[in-house]
Amino acid sequence: MSTSPSLNHRLGFYTDDHEAYRASVREFVKREVEPHYLQWEEERLVPRSAWLAAGANGILGVAVPEEFGGGGESDFRFPMVAAEEMAAVGASSYSLGLRLQDDIVLPYFLDLPSEEQRKEWLPGIASGEIITAIAMTEPGAGSDLQGIRTSAVRDGAHWVLNGAKTFITNGINADLVVVFARTDPDAGSRGFSLFVVERDMPGFERGRKLDKVGIPGQDTAELFFSDVRLPAENLLGEEGQGLIYLMQRLPQERLSLAVQALAGAEAALAWTRDYVFERQAFGQRVGDLQATRFELADLETEVEVGRAYVQNAALALNDGTLTTAEASKAKLWLTEMQVRVTSRCLQLFGGYGFMNEYPIGRAYRDCRVQTIYGGTSQIMKEIIGRDIAGRYRD
Template sequence: MLKREFTEEQTLFRGAYRKFLQQEIVPYMEHWREQGIVGREAFLKAGKLGFLMTWPDEQYGGMGDNDFRFEQIIIEENQYALTGDWGATTHSRLVGPYLSRFGNEEQKQRFLPKCVAGESILAIAMTEPDAGSDLAGMRATAIDQGDHYLLNGNKIYISNGINADVIIVAAKTDPSNNPRNIGLFIVERNFEGFTHGPMLKKMGQKGQDTAELFFQDVIVPKSNVLGDDAKGLSYLMEGLAEERLISASSSLAAAQKAFDITLNFTRDRKLFKKSLADFQNTQFKLADLRAELDMQQTYLDQCVKALNHNALSAVDAAKVKLLSSELQCRVVDEGVQLHGGAGYMDEYPISRMFTDARVTRIYAGTSEVMKLIVARDMYKDETLPFIDRDLP
């Protein structure tokens, strides 16, 4: 594979983060999976060592370096260590930047230092039972009451939903006259009227706490509104390209790990007194996957470079998210098949990786929505009745 581009500082960062995972996360991961939630001490330990939210300026406790490759390293090392269902990146790079992009100075001073330190855990609440990829279809409302907003509604499938201390909630602010007016509201754990349901039981990624959140007449002070209360949809669109790059980075790193596990297994597994790796069928299947993995890694790294130069388009983000998640599912499926009966047993990592992978074709925008975004760009000068122009 072609040499990848990381700075010397980032290479040292990778080594330090890998050591941190082996010492502080890996030994407890199985227990956390059984509980369905990662212990809060994981965030505190990561924050203390500078592994959460590296991008905020030093005045807020960060490194002041917005290079996405730092988070890419964190994502990759989590997948290689089989700790990918820890919600650190959701906190650090998916939710945290909303505070920086759209928050005022008072909000940054109030929230960022505790988030960098791991004392406050972040979540974002967009998805509703009837509004997933179609964000404009949400029903939650936040009505201006003069000195505060009154928030009502519920959100579902929220990552970090139990652990979160600070949740950015998307809600309509003028549902009668302009239903596309959406605001982003900072809801804190102790707000009266805010509750969460029990942890949702999932097919995979069991260490990531996921919950449904309920908001009943929650009073949100004006000081907890991010930016313009009518521009939330555009704010969400602005963050979606990076969210999809995060998803793609995770998918591809997991696929790389699954490939390595499977390759090693085929060398050891015996069939008809021969190694499984000696059969041409095995070699050809893995050769196809190896070529695809290397090609997609090159494209993904180019997308990272584009993001670092503020040039990653929504279409390119959709492409890399689509291809990486689909490839991940093919790799883990082939991995289970080549493991034989062992692949169906949870004691083998490939079994867990198979169930963890399935949701990646759904979250951050389904594969079908990614295809629509690419198709819309292909036919942007034409009228296509099957394409919803309001899709993100």
């Protein structure tokens, strides 16, 4: 697969340590992912053995402290490298599960549990023995999190959890689920808390594995909670702070989705460049046709401009200055760009692009959800618009 010089060198964004990690991830993907990935897609589930392999090879738990078996590295550029290498082989379903655990759920387990819980949970999260999920969305409440109906009521030394969640990534495999629930209906935004529900707790049931348009290997599920009795210590952080905890971690969540979108768009473009300069039509390479060159010029420009914004956002996340609005801009632009680029790349493959045996066809199918989950593009615009309007308030 070819890359453009500017993308290849990335203008010094990655250090030698990142590139050494890239070599390790690339070898892992070649050995442990490529030979099995299509089978996982057919079976509609990534096996737990693939999670254990990721843990054993340092793909999981990069930010987990070394004392708990992780890499002890909080630099967000390392997850970016992993996302790029997974995207290069079209392993969307697998990558999504890993990134959900490491980029989106892990920060809750790093910051909020007790020290005893950190000792109990973090080693397994780093090794892949523990798979995690976060349950926010409900059948009747998606982006409007304050409209959720799942509730938790204190009963002595326990909390009693009732409700249902849907579209939960890693929902079938998950051993620990961070659940967003209402704990005080009269407290407004302070009436929500986070809880950790553990596999096999009585009253916790998994519904069907959802049949999605794309990313078939990713286990997305419905979850049900019927009088689940949670020990008081399974309250994650402080009571009433659940919505605040979510808001604090949204920048990294949305940047993670933007990174995956960028990686996916870059991979689609690379496959397309290779294809059009190998394919012959009208006595010449397809890539030598002016219409094709113009199309490639548009696509490469979109991708490289998007990368510049994501790189700046990643550095801002590293130093703690990335705002919710900035992360929302990254998520909005990059996911919409991925859909545009992948669709136009597929067109250049002609009929072969519409075949699932070609990675571009699978990428086209898989990328569509990017503008929906993690906050739709419309919600991103609302967040950005409110930030703009807020600058003009007295």
